[in-house]
Amino acid sequence: MEETVIVAHKIFKAFGEGETEIQALRNVDLDIKRGDFAAIVGPSGSGKTTLLNILCGLDNVSSGEIKVSGRSLQEMSGSELAQFRREHIGLVFQAYNLIPVLTVLENIEYVMLLQHVPAAERKERVHTFLAELGLEGKENRFPAELSGGQQQRVAIARAMVSKPDIILADEPTANLDSETGGQLLEMMRKFNEELKMTFVFSTHDPQIMERAKRLITLTDGRIVSDELK
Amino acid sequence: MLLKLAWRNLWRNRTRTWLSTLVIAIGLVAMIFMDTMMVGMNTNMVKNATDSLMGHAQMHALGFRDEQDVKLTINDLDQALLQLEKHPDLKARSLRIVTQSMLTSSGGGEPVLSLGVDPEEEQLLSKFDEAIIEGEYLDSVSGQKLILGWKLAEKLELGLGDRLVLTAADAESGEMVQELFRLSGIFKTGEEKMDASMVLVARKTLQSMLKLEGRIHQIALRYSKLTQDGTPVNPLKKPDDSSKNELLLWTELMPSLYMISQMTDLSMAIMGTILFLIIALGITNTLLMGLYERMFEFGVIKSIGTTPWQAARIMFFEAVCLGFVSIIVGLILALFVTALFANYGIDYIGIEFSGVTFQEKIYPSYKWSRLVLYPFMSLGFTLLASLYPAFKLWKMLPVEALRKRKF
Ligand SMILES: Nc1ncnc2c1ncn2[C@@H]1O[C@H](COP(=O)(O)OP(=O)(O)OP(=O)(O)O)[C@@H](O)[C@H]1O
Ligand SMILES: [Mg+2]
16 A cells, blocks of 8 residues: 655665775665655764765766656656656755745745746645745745745745655754754644655754654664664 | 846846946947947048049049040940939039149149039039138139149149149140130148149130040039948949940949948957957856856755756846846947047048048947847857856756755
8 A cells, every 4th residue: 555655776875986985875775655754864974965865866876776756767867857856856955945036935936837837826835835834924035034944944835835756855954943943843744744745854853853753774874774653 | 937037146246247237338339339430430431532522423434544545535425414314313413524634834834633624513523612722613614714722732832813724635636735724713622632633624615625525534423312331322324335434333433442341340340259259258257156156056946856958048048137238238328428429529630541531520320230230249249158157057966066055
């Protein structure tokens, strides 16, 4: 019954060559199921960012295979990958997710415009999420006029509106204080429960880890534990 | 959306954008201004040449221009004149006798070119009437009055009323014939050749002296409708060879003058290209700076689903916006500057350039085609300038850009 969104098989990733070669990922096997709310944890340099980049095709693997929504990422060109991400993957980074010259509304609309979503539907989707995220009335603000937590919420809205199969977030709460971070995670959790949106995020914060439904621990580029709670 | 993004990006660093705008605009102004000056100068030179004696076109018997043979008069003059009458664009014509001759006075002799004219006709073709500085212009198509240039007058130490003798070969036997004239006026055209070695007398008198009654060497023509180059819009058809006459436009009578105007076009094109290339390099630099500053941002833009080509388009759009703003600023500035000079003109009076002396101030003059061409050129070069930054953005890997984050 459970549907798999991402399958990663025997992933190796090395940076550099020869003497300076760094093995960032070693033999990583990973399945992400629809509805997962998974945290990737591990010490700094353990390969969290590298893994997330690879899962969305931003970075390529040294060896191994990745399938997202049934499609193999290795075979796609840069332009195909961009379009694939646009349709299937929502991305949230640690900070500065938003395009500074676009308003909140325009930032959220951006991907939908690339997807050619009709105007009426765009409007509707934007307003639903703004309401859900407690950002009503802020649609015409520029990112610089929002707090860090608000910016991250807008980033999540942007990732959500395009109706992707999965949202990947690299330390989305790292630049927030723990209270705001907690609220942000609550929000993600709510979307996970109510809309069955799949989330994979990395974090350092034990409080955040606690709220994950699945905990994937990386050490030195290996998955050392993968537990469901 | 991408356009909006580009437009707003452009105004993020206002100082830089205004500086770039200014550079492009000034380039455009320089081009337009130089061009209008060149066109103005050409117009001026052409007008000078065609207004002072030559006219816009001339008719001669075949061979007359080369041989200057007094016997070579226009063939079938009546027929030729009939043709001229019929042409609607013909404003004026002057029938002339032209002959090499010797002018002698008590003070000595000088070889001169004698022109026999009808003073009324000639007024509309040349400016001797306005150039009189002493005495008066000719007043009749016959009679013994003679006018000449101030340099010649000085050389021969002549004063008004002096008796002068013209000596020339007649058309029948080629024998030397002489005629007595009286100096009635002295002109100063500013043209060395005319002022130093040309005399004007009544046409009928010269005709009978040379035994050329009813015959004509040269018909100078003025057209009413001219192109901006100064060539007639609607010139007379050339007579065919059987007529033994030739009808030449000033472009053929004075090919060097025509070539100058063609060459200035070419040199403008070269200068323009160089100027715009330099500007383009500056723009490239500006765009690249903007690109490096916004690396992380473009990383985000590309990771959330903007294709490489769409990303490159953002850069193109930025360039186009920059180009447009600059062109508008440039055109306004250019109109202002040229209008300013169009009012005052630039004083080159008396300076000789390739055989033509400027008689009037130079006023910048537009060629409308150029006013369209140069803005398009600046836009084209701005786009060219964005090619490399756009390519950089196109191939930039989002992961690498994302690593540029400065938290
Ligand atoms: N572009 C790169 N070139 C060389 N080495 C790299 C590159 N990117 C990452 N690495 C190395 O790969 C390893 C894993 O890095 P990664 O950024 O994935 O760790 P992380 O778990 O996200 O760490 P952090 O918690 O500090 O974000 C590190 O040793 C890092 O130095
Ligand atoms: Mg990381």
